[in-house]
Structures are given as structure tokens and as C-alpha cells.
Amino acid sequence: MSEELGLRERKKLQTQRSLWHAAMALFVERGFDDVSVTEIAAAADVSKKTVFNYFPTKEDLVLQPLEERLDEPARIIRERAAGESATAALRRHFLAALAARDVVTGLNDSPAVLDVQRLVRSTPSLTRRAYAFIARSEEHLARELSRQAGQADIAPRVAAAQIIGVRNVLYAENLRRLLDGESADAVYPDAVACAERAFGLLDDGLGEYCVRRE
Template identity: 55%
Template sequence: MSGEMGLRERKKRRMYREISETAIALFLEKGFDRVSVAEVAAAAEVSKPTLFRYFPAKEDLVLHRFADHEDEAGRVVAERPAGVSPLDALHRHFLDGLERRDPVTGLNDDPRVLAFHRLLYGTPSLVARLYAYLNRSEEALAAALGGPDEIGARLAAGQIVAVQRILALENWRRIDAGASADEVRPDAVAAADRAFAQLREGLGHHL
């Protein structure tokens, strides 16, 4: 039974990825607002009802790439080694992301990543939808920090997620303006160090 469930889950994930990648290719070619859901469904060779079963909103076709990162901060905190504070674990994880040129950190100058970010940040409805994903990331992090019903954990999670978003956006803006990832990296690391130092100053007695 577990093997069947595993196969079913893999097929589901593959379908998510294939539909999303088809949609993003069309959006990059024609513009988000100029492509209908019907066009995406036809290109992906699925029906509209099937598409909406996987993606409740048109914007989710693009933002699916963020879905795997929704609980990432919470997972980093929950799985951190003994003796490592939540902020230290998140700081190290962000620095590791910069080192790997993880697109989530904004420090990536691959033309495909840049095109995706231009699509995302240049489309108001996508930016608005992105905040729903960030809210779920905050909830997962708050739960890992001490439970979603604890106001202190929720406030801390909101600040941490906001800091990571601002750092990533600044990195992307500089690269979008023409700088390379290698050129931006030293400043990106310094900014991350400064940002997490400020978080420790404000949240240290809680985290």
C-alpha cells in the first residue's frame, strides 16, 4: 500500500510540475495577463477542471515554485542541532542559500531565474498572491518557534520572514540592474549578517 501511495504522490507532483512549467513558459512568452487558463490547460493537455483541481487560482501556476519553501523556515528551526538557537539556525541556512545561489535568496543571475523574477515582481496580482504563501510560511515558523497561538512566536515569525524577503528582494534588484551574483555576494552576506544581528538584538531574549 505504501508503494502505491508513493507512486500516486510522485505522479501528482509530476503533474504539478509539468502544468506549472507549461504555464510559466507561456506567461514568459506572452505576459501573464495575456494568457488564459484555457490556453494553459490546452498546452498542458489537461482539462480546465483538472487544472483547477491542482491550481485553485491562475497565480498559483506561477507561485507553485514557492510551495516547497512554505515550511522551510519552520523545518530549519524544528530540525536544528541541539544547542543551536532558532535564529542561528535560520542565519546559517540563509548564508548556505547564498553560497548555493538558491533563487529564493535572490542571489542568482541565471537568465531563466531572472526572467521568472521579472514575471513575478512585474505582475501585481502575483505579488499580492505571494503574500498568501508568505503568511503560510509565517504560520509554519511560528508553530516551530512555540505554537501559532502564542503572540510572541507569531510576532517573531513575521519579523524573520519579512527580513528574509527584504534581503532576497534587494539581491534580486541589484542583479536585475546588471550586477552579477558574484559581485553582489559580499554585500549580500554582510546584509544578512547585519539583519540577523538586528533580529538577535530585538528577539534574542525570546529566541
């Protein structure tokens, strides 16, 4: 039974990837707004219903991987080790993500990733969706900080805004340089230095939220 489940999951993942690649090829060639879901289904040799089974909206075809990481900042803080501050956990995770060229850091120069980045920046509906994701991620983080601090006032929301703001600034700077033609490897040393500096400033500003977890 477990082997059958594993096979079904692999087939689902294969279909999902096939749909994503078909959609992105069309989007890059013609633009997001000029491609229909029907055309994507035809390119992937599936039904339109199948597309919507995997991606509820056309925007999801581009941004669903981002949505799957909505709770990541809150999770990092929630799962940090005893004795580690919130900002130390975030710094550690971000530096590891830079080294891994994780797309959430903006430091991934694979052609497919950069195609997605350009598409999001040039398509208003995708840009709005990306900003909505940032706001929702901040809300998740604020709730987690509030839970840990035992506070329901404005302080956890301010802290969450600062944390997400730092991550976004680092992401945007790394991506800007890649879109200007630099390689991820060339940008990496500066990206690390900027992250260290930014999280240091975050440490200075967050006060009680940098208290180590007992």
C-alpha cells in the first residue's frame, strides 16, 4: 500500500512539474496575460480541469512554490533551539540559504528562476500576489511572536514588520544585482556581508525579541 501511495505521489509531482514547465515556457514567450489555461493544458497534454486540480488559479502556476513557504519565518523562530535568540535563528537560516542559493534569498541565477522573477516584476497581477504573500507571511510571524511573548499589543507586529523588512531588503538587493547580469557566485560574498550587517541592525532594534529562548 505504501509503495502504491509513493507511486501516486511521484506521478502527481511529475504532473505538477510538467504543468509548471509548460506554463512558464508559454508565459516567457508571450507574457502571462496573453496565455490561457486552456493553452497550458494543451501544451502539457492534460485537461483544463487537471490544471485547476493542481493550481487553483493561473497565478498559482507561477507563485505556488512561494505560497508553500508562507510560514517559514515563523517556523524558524518557533523551532529554534533553546538558548538561541530569534534573530540568531533567522540569521543562521538566511546565511545557510544564501550558501544553498535558495530562491528566497534572491541569490539564485538559474535561467528558469530569473525568468520567473522577471515575469513577476512585469505582470501587475503577479506583483500584487507577491506583495500579498509578504503581508500574510508577516501576519503569521506576528502571531508567533505574540504567542511566544505572551503579548497581544502592537509590539509583536512591529517586530514582525522589521524582520520581514530586513529579509525583503536583502532579497531585493541580491535579485537586483543578478538581473543586472552579475552571477550568484560573484554576488555571494557581498550578500553574506550585507546579511550579517542587516541582522546585526535587527538585533539592535528588536530589544526584547532578541532574548534567548529558555
